[in-house]
Amino acid sequence: MRRTLYCGHLREQHTGLKVTLEGWVNRRRDLGGLIFIDLRDREGLVQVVVSPDAPCFAEASRVRSEWVIRVEGVVRGRPAEQVNQKIATGAVEVLAQNLEVLAEARTPPFPIDAGWRGEEDQNVAEEVRLKHRVVDLRRKRLHDNLRLRHKVIAAIYRFLDAEGFIGVETPYLTRSTPEGARDFLVPSRLEPGHFYALPQSPQLFKQMLMVAGYDRYFQIARCFRDEDLRADRQPDFTQLDMEMSFVEQEDIIELNERLAAYILREVLGVELPLPFPRLPYAEAMNRFGSDKPDLRFGLELQDVTEVFKGGAFRAFAEAEVVKALAAPKALSRKEIEELEALAKSKGAAGLAWARLENGALTGGIAKFIPPTLLERLTVSEGQTLLFVAGPWRKAVESLGAVRLELGRRLGLIEPGFKFLWVVDFPLLEWDEEAGRWTYMHHPFTSPNLEDLHLLDSQPAKVRAYAYDFVLNGSEIGGGSIRIHRRDLQERIFALLGIGPEEAQEKFGFLLEALSYGAPPHGGIAWGLDRFVAHLAGEDSIREVIAFPKNKEGKEPLTGAPAPVEEAQLEALGLRLRGEG
Numbered sequence: 001m002r003r004t005l006y007c008g009h010l011r012e013q014h015t016g017l018k019v020t021l022e023g024w025v026n027r028r029r030d031l032g033g034l035i036f037i038d039l040r041d042r043e044g045l046v047q048v049v050v051s052p053d054a055p056c057f058a059e060a061s062r063v064r065s066e067w068v069i070r071v072e073g074v075v076r077g078r079p080a081e082q083v084n085q086k087i088a089t090g091a092v093e094v095l096a097q098n099l100e101v102l103a104e105a106r107t108p109p110f111p112i113d114a115g116w117r118g119e120e121d122q123n124v125a126e127e128v129r130l131k132h133r134v135v136d137l138r139r140k141r142l143h144d145n146l147r148l149r150h151k152v153i154a155a156i157y158r159f160l161d162a163e164g165f166i167g168v169e170t171p172y173l174t175r176s177t178p179e180g181a182r183d184f185l186v187p188s189r190l191e192p193g194h195f196y197a198l199p200q201s202p203q204l205f206k207q208m209l210m211v212a213g214y215d216r217y218f219q220i221a222r223c224f225r226d227e228d229l230r231a232d233r234q235p236d237f238t239q240l241d242m243e244m245s246f247v248e249q250e251d252i253i254e255l256n257e258r259l260a261a262y263i264l265r266e267v268l269g270v271e272l273p274l275p276f277p278r279l280p281y282a283e284a285m286n287r288f289g290s291d292k293p294d295l296r297f298g299l300e301l302q303d304v305t306e307v308f309k310g311g312a313f314r315a316f317a318e319a320e321v322v323k324a325l326a327a328p329k330a331l332s333r334k335e336i337e338e339l340e341a342l343a344k345s346k347g348a349a350g351l352a353w354a355r356l357e358n359g360a361l362t363g364g365i366a367k368f369i370p371p372t373l374l375e376r377l378t379v380s381e382g383q384t385l386l387f388v389a390g391p392w393r394k395a396v397e398s399l400g401a402v403r404l405e406l407g408r409r410l411g412l413i414e415p416g417f418k419f420l421w422v423v424d425f426p427l428l429e430w431d432e433e434a435g436r437w438t439y440m441h442h443p444f445t446s447p448n449l450e451d452l453h454l455l456d457s458q459p460a461k462v463r464a465y466a467y468d469f470v471l472n473g474s475e476i477g478g479g480s481i482r483i484h485r486r487d488l489q490e491r492i493f494a495l496l497g498i499g500p501e502e503a504q505e506k507f508g509f510l511l512e513a514l515s516y517g518a519p520p521h522g523g524i525a526w527g528l529d530r531f532v533a534h535l536a537g538e539d540s541i542r543e544v545i546a547f548p549k550n551k552e553g554k555e556p557l558t559g560a561p562a563p564v565e566e567a568q569l570e571a572l573g574l575r576l577r578g579e580g
């Protein structure tokens with residue numbers, strides 16, 4: 001080996017040792033005739049001191065930030081008053097005897113040294129960071145995040161291997177696997193006019209592996225969904241994908257929460273109490289206005305439909321539901337207006353309010369409120385009540401958005417990791433635009449067998465064996481028990497408006513597999529990027545992905561997507577539709 005050990009590993013116990021170190025110059029300073037170089041590698045930095053009588057002094061005075069150098073020297077302890085508490089090597093330094101420049105470097109487009117010194121990195125615009133991702137990736141924060149991600153994945157492998165899971169890879173070039181997004185297509189050169197689709201998930205492959213008897217499958221799988229990029233999505237992203245045979249919903253939930261607890265213990269040293277709460281979808285929506293409720297704070301929605309029913313206040317009397325939220329303080333007009341704008345953006349007709357003062361409601365809609373309201377809900381002196389009336393889903397979701405915003409603004413969110421399961425999702429939802437039923441999870445999800453008799457008469461009432469895994473207000477996983485009988489799968493396809501021919505054309509291979517004897521099976525997939533972002537304390541998944549795309553789906557580093565040569569198109573039998 002050329003080097004003795006990592007710069008960041010030097011400790012007091014190495015005092016007196018002659019070492020060879022290699023790494024990057026985090027910073028060079030000239031002080032009182034001496035040169036101080038913070039030499040950095042992935043494990044951290046150590047201070048190198050070059051004295052004027054060292055033969056390498058001239059060379060040392062040449063080096064600049066981010067140059068790559070090799071140093072030979074002797075480790076010595078620092079006097080007590082010079083110990084740097086901010087870095088792990090702070091009790092020692094290396095007195096240089098030899099120094100060799102291995103590579104010079106241009107001045108980086110932004111400084112990256114502060115984080116390694118235990119200080120705050122300077123804020124840099126994300127577009128600049130992504131353009132210079134290699135430099136950006138040198139920063140301590142990204143090193144920490146990518147190593148955390150690695151530890152999470154290593155823990156997943158250990159846990160699932162011990163539980164008897166078999167890792168299997170499934171193809172990237174395949175046919176459409178519907179998860180509700182648009183496919184990325186790859187044209188076939190050998191069969192012009194034919195296209196592969198990149199998988200939106202390995203869903204159908206893992207089901208076929210169950211039919212083939214593998215019993216327990218997992219994969220850290222890349223998935224591809226061509227969606228309009230909402231704030232924090234990536235067109236290609238990573239799932240922890242799993243499938244199990246001869247199980248019920250509870251088996252999958254139980255195994256996955258043990259996995260989550262194992263990862264948090266191994267990676268963060270955090271103990272999670274098991275089991276996690278399970279909330280039926282309807283209850284989550286009613287109490288928190290969300291199917292992925294943030295349980296780090298209370299502030300629950302309260303149902304006051306009955307109080308207004310049949311009363312004089314028309315807008316509320318006739319609404320399907322009226323929901324109320326007691327903000328823990330008196331809100332100003334301006335605050336209420338801002339919250340109303342938010343509620344409206346989520347489909348509410350408006351946000352009504354009243355305040356409890358001296359035991360009575362005043363302001364806003366107070367004079368329209370029946371006196372029985374105060375008996376029916378929990379509100380304290382000085383608090384502002386907020387109301388939304390309307391169709392159930394719009395009412396709860398818009399007030400749920402107000403709840404979250406209040407939680408953030410008023411600092412109600414406690415630190416920590418609040419996991420839960422949301423269960424009993426409806427199997428179907430009505431697609432206004434298409435004028436037909438569509439699947440809520442995916443078309444392969446099994447209806448709750450207790451509700452099977454409602455399938456034709458009241459499809460909206462049929463619950464699915466589907467569950468979402470939620471952490472701190474974001475959906476980090478979702479799965480279901482699958483349909484394992486061909487006749488039921490065909491019936492569901494028909495309900496979804498997929499006729500027998502289309503079913504045969506698109507999913508014939510699945511139907512055929514199911515006809516060869518399929519075990520009852522089910523599974524789940526975790527959004528690994530989001531999960532790791534939560535563990536890293538990052539808001540954006542781009543902070544835990546080495547080479548992410550930006551918010552427009554572009555990769556500023558390589559410039560993808562990019563035009564291609566005419567000849568490439570020709571080989572694929574493609575021609576671009578020009579302007580004319």
Ligand code: ASP
Pocket residue numbers: 179200201202203242478479480523524525
């Ligand atoms: N394939 C599903 C998804 O990507 C997960 C599952 O049902 O296992 O959301």
